[in-house]
Amino acid sequence: MGFLETEERRMVMEFEMEEIKRILVACSARKDDQQFKEPRVSSSEMIGDCDKSVCVTSGVSFLGLAIVNRLLRRGYSVKIIVHTEEEMEKLRELETSGEMRSSNSSIKAVMAKLTEIESLLDAFDGCRGVFHTSAFTDPAGLSGYTKSMAEVEVKACENVIMACSRTPSVRHCVLTSSLLACIWRDGFSQDLSPVINHDSWSDESLCADKKLWYALGKLRAEKAAWRIAKEKGLKLATICPGLITGPDFFHRNPTATIAYLKGAQEMFGDGLLATTDVMKLAEAQACVLEGMDKRAFGRYICFDNIIERKDEAEKLAKEIGMPANKICGTSTDNTPARFELSNKKLLNLMSRTLRTCFNQS
Numbered sequence: 001m002g003f004l005e006t007e008e009r010r011m012v013m014e015f016e017m018e019e020i021k022r023i024l025v026a027c028s029a030r031k032d033d034q035q036f037k038e039p040r041v042s043s044s045e046m047i048g049d050c051d052k053s054v055c056v057t058s059g060v061s062f063l064g065l066a067i068v069n070r071l072l073r074r075g076y077s078v079k080i081i082v083h084t085e086e087e088m089e090k091l092r093e094l095e096t097s098g099e100m101r102s103s104n105s106s107i108k109a110v111m112a113k114l115t116e117i118e119s120l121l122d123a124f125d126g127c128r129g130v131f132h133t134s135a136f137t138d139p140a141g142l143s144g145y146t147k148s149m150a151e152v153e154v155k156a157c158e159n160v161i162m163a164c165s166r167t168p169s170v171r172h173c174v175l176t177s178s179l180l181a182c183i184w185r186d187g188f189s190q191d192l193s194p195v196i197n198h199d200s201w202s203d204e205s206l207c208a209d210k211k212l213w214y215a216l217g218k219l220r221a222e223k224a225a226w227r228i229a230k231e232k233g234l235k236l237a238t239i240c241p242g243l244i245t246g247p248d249f250f251h252r253n254p255t256a257t258i259a260y261l262k263g264a265q266e267m268f269g270d271g272l273l274a275t276t277d278v279m280k281l282a283e284a285q286a287c288v289l290e291g292m293d294k295r296a297f298g299r300y301i302c303f304d305n306i307i308e309r310k311d312e313a314e315k316l317a318k319e320i321g322m323p324a325n326k327i328c329g330t331s332t333d334n335t336p337a338r339f340e341l342s343n344k345k346l347l348n349l350m351s352r353t354l355r356t357c358f359n360q361s
Contacts, residue, residue: 271337
């Protein structure tokens with residue numbers, strides 16, 4: 001979520017509630033359509049009822065809603081964590097009207113605070129998997145992603161991973177990190193690989209020196225998650241997406257968009273400014289969870305477009321109301337990129353998962 005004024009926040013909340021209604025109606029309609037064929041999880045892999053029960057933190061955020069959509073379509077029962085009374089009240093209205101029971105899949109809203117492990121333990125109870133999407137609202141109502149927000153990001157992630165490790169039913173956790181946790185490296189290093197993939201990590205000192213707080217928050221949160229997961233024996237996968245886009249993405253996800261694009265000129269010049277459609281990212285999240293039953297752990301880079309041309313940069317700038325030179329600067333289309341992004345690991349996993357699902361359909 002972004003740092004929005006009251007009226008803007010109300011409008012976004014109304015849009016998100018309408019999106020939940022649309023998801024539920026669409027899931028019910030598609031379930032009844034005998035002509036519709038969609039990949040499903042193999043029943044032979046099921047161990048118990050909780051294997052189809054998952055929890056999505058920040059479930060009414062831009063990314064959270066997309067993940068909920070994909071999971072419901074795949075037949076999961078989904079708990080969505082909400083953080084404010086306003087969100088919970090809107091969802092109670094849907095429950096009271098019966099709309100949240102209109103889908104053939106189950107959806108339930110639970111109130112939990114990422115600052116309190118005990119509330120997360122209650123929310124995760126009975127769930128096989130947890131998706132942590134790291135969406136926050138600035139408590140002071142300030143604009144931008146600050147250094148203090150990076151610290152909030154890390155602490156919340158630590159709490160989620162710790163709660164997952166302490167919840168007996170939770171077998172897997174999928175954490176949304178960021179491509180920014182991979183690409184900010186010392187460009188003067190002689191042994192720097194030109195290929196950036198799932199093994200690449202950003203440099204903390206570099207992020208701090210450049211005041212790239214969003215990148216630093218994602219980087220430190222992901223590292224903390226891996227540290228705790230290894231200590232506690234939790235099965236973890238992290239997805240590092242590019243800038244998340246999709247319908248009306250800037251108005252629904254303004255803070256993350258602006259924060260991600262700090263340093264955009266350098267990313268564009270180096271061939272590292274990549275975007276990810278929110279629904280494709282949600283599909284990737286579901287595939288990673290299902291692949292974890294077959295030891296598909298580790299990190300995954302996720303993007304579906306690399307902005308390489310000046311006209312593409314100008315189009316992105318126009319969508320978010322930013323001057324084009326803030327992204328492309330003085331770069332030209334003839335400037336060769338210094339680095340190459342690789343998402344082969346994720347593409348291989350998704351192709352295997354989809355082949356398996358279609359073969360079982």
